[in-house]
Amino acid sequence: MTSTTARRKSNTFYVILIAGAAALGGFLFGFDTAVINGAVVAISKAFNISSWVTGLAVSLALLGSAVGAFFAGQIADRYGRIKAMVVASGLFTLSAIGSGLAFGIWDFIFWRLLGGIAIGVASVIAPAYIAECSPTHLRGRLGSLQQLAIVVGIFIALLSDYFIAVSAGSAEKPFLFGIAAWRWMFWTAVPPAVLYGMAALTIPESPRYLVAQGREPEAANVLTKILGGNVLEKIEEIRQTVMREREPKFSDLLRRSGGLLPIVWIGIGLSVLQQFVGINVIFYYSSVLWRAVGFSEKDSLTITVITGAVNIMTTLIAIAFVDKFGRKPLLILGSIGMTLTLGTMATVFGTAPVDAAGNPTLTGSAGMAALFAANLYVFCFGFSWGPVTWVLLGEMFNNKIRAAALSVAASMQWVANFVVSTTFPPILQYFGLGSAYGLYTIAAAISFFFVLFFIKETKGIELEDM
Template identity: 90%
Template sequence: MSSTTVRRKSNTFYVILIAGAAALGGFLFGFDTAVINGAVLSLAKAFNTSSWVTGLAVSLALLGSAVGAFFAGQIADRYGRVKAMVVASVLFTISAIGSGMAFTIWDFIFWRVLGGIGIGVASVIAPAYIAECSPTHLRGRLGSLQQLAIVVGIFVALLSDYFIATSAGSADSPFLFGVAAWRWMFWTAVPPAVFYGMVALTIPESPRYLVAKGRESEAVNVLTKILGGDVLPKIEEIRQTVLRERQPKFSDLLSRSGGLLPIVWIGIGLSVLQQFVGINVIFYYSSVLWRAVGFSEKDSLSITVITGAVNIITTLIAIAFVDKFGRKPLLIIGSIGMTLTLGTMAYIFGNAPLDAAGNPSLAGSAGTVALIAANLYVFCFGFSWGPIVWVLLGEMFNNKIRAAALSVAAAIQWVANFLISTTFPPILQYFGLGSAYGLYTIAAATSFFFILFFIKETKGIELEDM
């Protein structure tokens, strides 16, 4: 094996390590948003809250995330990508401790919003940092690490909820040291939150940030470890794109006529459609969904864990193929698959007879078809819109506007997530599951035309050439 091959292998290994460390923020983001799944009903009981206050307890963290995402770009450009990760880690840790110790629903909401701000910061910093530190030929695969970390975080949260609830007997029962099981569900986030902060302190700063701050000798060291060989031409290229500009401002996102630049609108469109296809309804309310169709609580939790596992497998498929097939083909196939599977679910739930409680009861093969369609839907989302949107958001903006544009797109994504999560219970109550899935089917069909007409392929293009 030649020394060049050995060096390239060690460079690749190093890049995977630092990208993986940055993606830990994604793990916490998935964990933190899904951990509440097992605690929702116990929270409502413990604090005796109405359904809309319980809904707010679940979804207000998402608005905190929108705030965190919106300001993350400014924090990252002023203080660096690594310091922003440390801030996110501190917010996560405080939020996890506070949520588990909550005395009333209102201080619980406060701790959740604080954690939400941390999630928002991490959700912007990870894709930006990974895109800025990855060699072009690996960028798509490494960018998908963010989504892989998110889905692993969701899976681990659902698994730990399941383990704690079954060990204690139920989420309301006392668990270790006589403390209610649902409180422990939140405390399980403390070790990974602290670990994220410690790991962030060991990774190098982004070379593009270092050049922008005039710290070029440090940037040379980092790029040599990432790319190997002579990196001075690359430094010069970054200097040209970065120093041609001043500090990015949100006003940079406006066109001459005063509206947002078309590319920013496209980023917003991707973010909104990724949420409007209803993926988080499956993860926040899946146990409610399967119980409505007649499964027991334990079986519903088991199905949710299986769905989480399907999500991980399909994200791995995306990582394998994103740099081979490109971003656009995977998104188009995903849109077609989601439209068909959501349409099937909308049809089945819309035509199912209702039981005494007004829930659709799926007799015979209808229940099996719905279950298969739901998991196929997660499969189609998992290899396309889940990871690829994050990859595109990390790379589709030029250096001048990347941090600011990513902040806006990610903030809008959280607002869209908030809208979908908050509207699902009332849609379910007043219009039924069929209508809810009908709306998500329309969004999936829209996503197909959006990709066809507005998205350009970014595979293999240097960030400096975007």
């Protein structure tokens, strides 16, 4: 092995290490959004609250995420990417402890809101940091680490909920030290939250942030570890594209004639469509679906865990192919697959007979068709819109506007998530499951044309040339 090859291998290993540490924020983002799944019923009984307050307890964290995402860019540009990660770690830790200790529903909502802000910050910082620290030929795969971390976080949260609920007999029953099982579900987030802060303190600051701050010798050190060889030319490139005279402002996102820059609108469209195809309905409300097919509560939880595992497998597929095939082909394939599978679910649910409670009753082949289509849908989302959206958001904006534009796009993603999550129960109640999935089918079909006409391929292009 030549010394150049050895150096390149050690550089690649170093980049994977620092990108993995940043992606821990994604793990907590997935864990924190999914961990409430197993606790919802127990919380509503423990605090004796109505269904709409329960809905608020679940979805207000998403609005907190929108707030966190919106301000994350400013924090990252002013204080650096690393300090923003440490702040997110502290908020995650406080939220996990507080949610488990909650005395009533309103302080519980406060702690969840705090966790939501942390999720929002992490959802912006990780993709920006990973894109800024990755060599061009690895950027797609490393950017996909964010989505991999999110889906692993969701999976581990569902798994720990399942383990705690089964060990205690139910989420409402006492678990360790006689404390209710649902409280332990939130406390399981404390160790990874602390680890995230510790990992953030061991990785270098983004070279692009360092150049923007006039700290070029430090930037040269980091780039040497990432790229190897002579990095002076790279620093000059970054210096050309980063405006050092002033901090980036949200006004940078506006055109002279008024209104947002077209690229910012494309980022918002990408974010909103990722949510409007209804992926989180599968994860937040999957028990409705599986119970309708005739599964018990325990089996519904098991299937949800299996769906989480499918999500991980497909994200690994995306990581393998995103730098070979490119971003656009994967999105187009995903849009076609989601339109067909969601259309199948809409048809099956829309034509199924309903029971006295108004739930569709699926028997025989119809039940299996829904089950198969739902998992195939997760597969299609998992190799395309799940990870590729984060890869594109990390790299489609130029250096001058990246942090600010990512903040706007990510905060709109959380608002879209909030809209989908809060409208699903009333759509289900008044129009039925078929109509709900019909709407998501339309969004999936729109996503196909959106990619076709508006998304430019970013594979192999330097961030400085965006």
